[in-house]
Amino acid sequence: xxxxxxxxxxxxxxxxxxxxxxxxxxxxxxxxxxxxxxxxxxxxxxxxxxxxxxxxxxxxxxxxxxxxxxxxxxxxxxxxxxxxxxxxxxxxxxxxxxxxxxxxxxxxxxxxxxxxxxxxxxxxxxxxxxxxxxxxxxxxxxxxxxxxxxxxxxxxxxxxxxxxxxxxxxxxxxxxxxxxxxxxxxxxxxxxxxxxxxxxxxxxxxxxxxxxxxxxxxxxxxxxxxxxxxxxxxxxxxxxxxxxxxxxxxxxxxxxxxxxxxxxxxxxxxxxxxxxxxxxxxxxxxxxxxxxxxxxxxxxxxxxxxxxxxxxxxxxxxxxxxxxxxxxxxxxxxxxxxxxxxxxxxxxxxxxxxxxxxxxxxxxxxxxxxxxxxxxxxxxx
Numbered sequence: 001x002x003x004x005x006x007x008x009x010x011x012x013x014x015x016x017x018x019x020x021x022x023x024x025x026x027x028x029x030x031x032x033x034x035x036x037x038x039x040x041x042x043x044x045x046x047x048x049x050x051x052x053x054x055x056x057x058x059x060x061x062x063x064x065x066x067x068x069x070x071x072x073x074x075x076x077x078x079x080x081x082x083x084x085x086x087x088x089x090x091x092x093x094x095x096x097x098x099x100x101x102x103x104x105x106x107x108x109x110x111x112x113x114x115x116x117x118x119x120x121x122x123x124x125x126x127x128x129x130x131x132x133x134x135x136x137x138x139x140x141x142x143x144x145x146x147x148x149x150x151x152x153x154x155x156x157x158x159x160x161x162x163x164x165x166x167x168x169x170x171x172x173x174x175x176x177x178x179x180x181x182x183x184x185x186x187x188x189x190x191x192x193x194x195x196x197x198x199x200x201x202x203x204x205x206x207x208x209x210x211x212x213x214x215x216x217x218x219x220x221x222x223x224x225x226x227x228x229x230x231x232x233x234x235x236x237x238x239x240x241x242x243x244x245x246x247x248x249x250x251x252x253x254x255x256x257x258x259x260x261x262x263x264x265x266x267x268x269x270x271x272x273x274x275x276x277x278x279x280x281x282x283x284x285x286x287x288x289x290x291x292x293x294x295x296x297x298x299x300x301x302x303x304x305x306x307x308x309x310x311x312x313x314x315x316x317x318x319x320x321x322x323x324x325x326x327x328x329x330x331x332x333x334x335x336x337x338x339x340x341x342x343x344x345x346x347x348x349x350x351x352x353x354x355x356x357x358x359x360x361x362x363x364x365x366x367x368x369x370x371x372x373x374x375x376x377x378x379x380x381x
Contacts, residue, residue, distance in 0.1 A: 077092070110294045114248060154241035157245075
């Protein structure tokens with residue numbers, strides 16, 4: 001048989017080996033793809049709506065795990081981390097009970113809308129968020145104000161995109177120069193010390209409306225830490241402080257450019273680094289005794305609407321939540337107060353009746369010696 005001749009059996013064996021090599025290569029390629037995807041997920045964190053604790057003192061014990069937390073329970077979670085009681089027990093194993101006589105000096109909650117995952121390394125713990133409904137920390141702010149009214153704690157709730165601001169206590173004096181409206185914040189971007197001089201903008205533009213909204217929110221975070229560094233005495237008082245910030249710049253960038261755009265990717269990287277530095281700065285300013293949380297949500301299930309009233313309005317409504325001028329619902333103290341007032345009024349009424357009856361039927365012939373001695377003519381009987 002000639003050297004160059006190939007039999008049919010040899011040709012069949014070669015083709016089979018070729019098919020096996022291709023099959024093995026495809027299997028190896030699939031294994032490598034899955035491994036790379038898993039490594040990417042573990043490196044960047046779990047994507048989706050979630051709650052990430054950036055900083056927390058040692059006595060606020062967050063347990064690491066995948067226990068989901070409901071969005072409507074976020075205010076109760078913040079209240080428990082500050083040592084306050086809640087109306088309903090939070091049956092969530094992610095937060096363990098801490099010491100009774102220790103509480104953090106501040107709690108900072110940052111809500112980031114329009115993102116389903118941020119690379120936030122060196123965090124304390126991360127949890128998935130379920131039922132992402134809108135929420136506010138108004139109940140926690142009222143608790144802080146009622147318990148520490150004399151110490152005037154700092155309470156700041158800010159949403160730059162909606163120009164929504166709520167300040168209480170010392171925050172009125174400390175953050176009076178903080179730009180609130182979008183016009184004020186954009187004017188701040190053109191001044192000295194702006195974040196535009198230190199941030200790598202890359203694909204972000206200084207003239208685009210959506211880009212300026214995102215950069216304005218970054219500027220607000222920078223200005224808050226700068227004002228806290230200027231007023232370091234706030235972190236040394238005995239009253240806890242509360243900060244609630246809502247950022248929606250990424251949501252606007254996603255709507256305008258899309259999540260696959262370079263603007264969105266650059267903004268996500270910038271926000272991750274800014275939030276990391278913001279948490280570290282606030283944590284160090286409060287003497288490593290502050291809790292910093294970040295809530296990441298793609299979109300809320302229902303729009304958040306808040307009605308506000310001016311204190312100068314002539315028409316006052318006893319219950320702002322009711323359009324029919326109805327009174328507030330009675331709480332559990334109503335029965336106690338009602339019984340106290342009722343029986344006190346009955347006792348006073350009976351006392352008045354008894355005194356009036358005795359005065360009406362008093363016999364003037366049996367006057368006391370004091371009444372007789374005050375007369376000019378002393379009656380001797």
